[in-house]
Amino acid sequence: MTLLSxxxxxxxxxxxxxxKGISINVNPGEVVSVIGANGAGKSTxxxxxxxxxxxxxxxxxxxxxxxxxxxxxxxxxxxITLVPEGRKIFNSLTVLExxxxxxxxxxxxxxKNVLLSQVFELFPExxxxxxxxxxxLSGGEGQMLNIARGLMSDPELILFDEVSLGLAPxxxxxxxxxxxxxxxxxxxxxxxxxxxxxxxxxxNRFYLLTSGAIRLCGRPSEYGFEEIKKAYFGxxxxx
Amino acid sequence: xxxxLVLLSSxxxxxxxxxxxxxxxxxxxxxxxxxxxxxxxxxxxxxxxASYLFALFAQVLTxxxxxFIVVAPLMFMIGYLYQNVLNKMIYKDSSAILLITICxxxxxxxxxxxxxxxxxxxxxxxxxxxxxxxxxxxxRKSLLVAFSGSIATFVLLFLFFKRTYIxxxxxxxxxxxxxxxxxxxxxxxxxxxxxxxxxxIAAVTGLMVAINYLFDPSAGTSYLMIAFGTLVIGGIGSLLxxxxxxxxxxxxxxxxxxxxxxxxxxxxxxxxxxxxxxxxPQGLFGRKE
Numbered sequence: 001m002t003l004l005s006x007x008x009x010x011x012x013x014x015x016x017x018x019x020k021g022i023s024i025n026v027n028p029g030e031v032v033s034v035i036g037a038n039g040a041g042k043s044t045x046x047x048x049x050x051x052x053x054x055x056x057x058x059x060x061x062x063x064x065x066x067x068x069x070x071x072x073x074x075x076x077x078x079x080i081t082l083v084p085e086g087r088k089i090f091n092s093l094t095v096l097e098x099x100x101x102x103x104x105x106x107x108x109x110x111x112k113n114v115l116l117s118q119v120f121e122l123f124p125e126x127x128x129x130x131x132x133x134x135x136x137l138s139g140g141e142g143q144m145l146n147i148a149r150g151l152m153s154d155p156e157l158i159l160f161d162e163v164s165l166g167l168a169p170x171x172x173x174x175x176x177x178x179x180x181x182x183x184x185x186x187x188x189x190x191x192x193x194x195x196x197x198x199x200x201x202x203x204n205r206f207y208l209l210t211s212g213a214i215r216l217c218g219r220p221s222e223y224g225f226e227e228i229k230k231a232y233f234g235x236x237x238x239x
Numbered sequence: 240x241x242x243x244l245v246l247l248s249s250x251x252x253x254x255x256x257x258x259x260x261x262x263x264x265x266x267x268x269x270x271x272x273x274x275x276x277x278x279x280x281x282x283x284x285x286x287x288x289a290s291y292l293f294a295l296f297a298q299v300l301t302x303x304x305x306x307f308i309v310v311a312p313l314m315f316m317i318g319y320l321y322q323n324v325l326n327k328m329i330y331k332d333s334s335a336i337l338l339i340t341i342c343x344x345x346x347x348x349x350x351x352x353x354x355x356x357x358x359x360x361x362x363x364x365x366x367x368x369x370x371x372x373x374x375x376x377x378x379r380k381s382l383l384v385a386f387s388g389s390i391a392t393f394v395l396l397f398l399f400f401k402r403t404y405i406x407x408x409x410x411x412x413x414x415x416x417x418x419x420x421x422x423x424x425x426x427x428x429x430x431x432x433x434x435x436x437x438x439x440i441a442a443v444t445g446l447m448v449a450i451n452y453l454f455d456p457s458a459g460t461s462y463l464m465i466a467f468g469t470l471v472i473g474g475i476g477s478l479l480x481x482x483x484x485x486x487x488x489x490x491x492x493x494x495x496x497x498x499x500x501x502x503x504x505x506x507x508x509x510x511x512x513x514x515x516x517x518x519x520p521q522g523l524f525g526r527k528e
Contacts, residue, residue, distance in 0.1 A: 050421060052417065052420065052421075071425070072420045072421060072423075073420065073423045073424065073425045076421070076422065076423035077423060081421070082421050084417075084418055084421060088415060088417075088418040088421075089418075090410070090411045090414045090415060090418070090419075091414060092410050092411075092413075092414050093407060093410060093411060093414070097407050100404065100407060101407060101408065101411045101419070101422045101424070102422055104404070104408060104422045104423045104424050105422075105423035108423075109404070149422070150421075153422065153423060
């Protein structure tokens with residue numbers, strides 16, 4: 001059974017239609033990459049799955065249930081968590097309090113201490129700085145906190161939006177190792193990245209988006225890198 | 240001419256005690272602005288509503304302080320329902336929300352006028368009448384109660400934000416609403432609790448107003464001005480800022496009252512507010528936005 005299935009979803013910002021009928025599937029335990037140029041609609045797709053932007057057409061099925069009309073909070077409780085792009089940590093709170101907020105939903109809150117020891121195992125740095133104010137964290141530390149906070153919600157499906165953007169190569173490597181470790185625990189992953197090489201290396205399957213539609217999908221091994229690159233840049237020219 | 244040092248210390252003590260009360264007046268208002276980004280222009284009227292609720296229940300329970308156990312939950316409920324109305328507009332139109340709060344204020348004032356008549360009242364119990372000597376300065380007992388009540392409220396609110404899940408969630412939602420939603424936090428729901436708590440603070444304030452001053456249904460505006468002043472001086476969303484903002488306002492008032500004349504004491508406060516608006520618009524501890 002597929003874990004998540006997005007069927008013919010259409011979504012818009014005001015008058016501009018960003019997703020023009022997109023269908024993707026995620027199987028349990030899979031890492032799925034969504035690649036595509038800037039403005040292709042990758043982040044929008046994640047926001048639609050997380051419930052921040054409504055799907056005007058189509059449906060989203062998670063664990064056999066139609067969640068198209070549910071609120072973002074209900075989806076977190078159901079097991080979908082979006083790790084947002086950029087430095088979206090709560091600057092007025094400490095590192096530990098940020099993590100506690102990740103476990104806000106009742107299901108996660110009950111097992112908060114177990115989850116906390118799991119994320120500290122993944123990112124031991126965070127345990128050392130748990131009482132520091134989140135605003136004092138460096139870019140890399142902030143991204144670790146962002147990921148760890150997402151994990152605190154005890155997700156079955158975790159969505160990463162541009163997780164390596166603007167980070168030093170050493171940190172990027174660290175974060176990709178963390179994603180592998182997260183996936184090895186059975187958590188399914190959707191990865192949105194502009195860094196094609198990185199995300200094709202880690203994923204089981206990929207979807208290539210150009211201007212709001214899926215141009216290519218399958219296993220990375222089915223296609224040559226040149227073929228993927230051509231499809232990728234083909235979308236930019238608007239052809 | 241009195242010894243200038245004695246005069247200065249008495250001005251400072253008076254100003255600090257009055258300022259502590261002003262911090263309390265500003266606390267609910269500044270928290271509503273910090274959490275929901277709503278300028279609650281009905282706040283003064285809510286404070287006076289609480290004063291009247293104390294007047295009502297003090298008759299039954301014989302003591303205004305005892306009445307708190309009834310008035311506090313009542314004000315929480317009122318805040319909860321009030322935010323329910325505001326939530327319908329909160330992300331859509333900030334000027335409409337401003338108008339709604341004004342309408343609520345005017346409506347409240349008139350309802351109070353209808354029920355309680357314009358006769359001014361005061362709830363000071365006899366054992367709180369008179370002054371007490373504090374470092375050579377005579378301070379009203381009831382104002383000392385207001386000062387202590389203010390400190391206690393600030394400490395409790397600080398602990399609430401630091402120690403409880405819902406308190407931290409309120410801070411998270413005011414930091415970044417969209418990201419808070421990704422945590423499973425439902426901001427409108429959190430805001431209802433937030434407003435409820437701010438109305439409990441208004442209840443404490445209303446009690447202190449009622450035992451210290453004469454109040455009538457139209458008294459709310461002057462407390463709104465004080466609240467606005469502490470917000471401007473202290474900065475948005477900062478507990479410490481509001482706390483010190485009240486002191487700055489209180490001391491500047493007692494300074495003008497003693498050095499220029501009692502009739503000018505409000506002007507002194509307003510001039511300080513104006514200076515802050517011009518020179519330091521983010522306030523003492525405000526975040527730059």
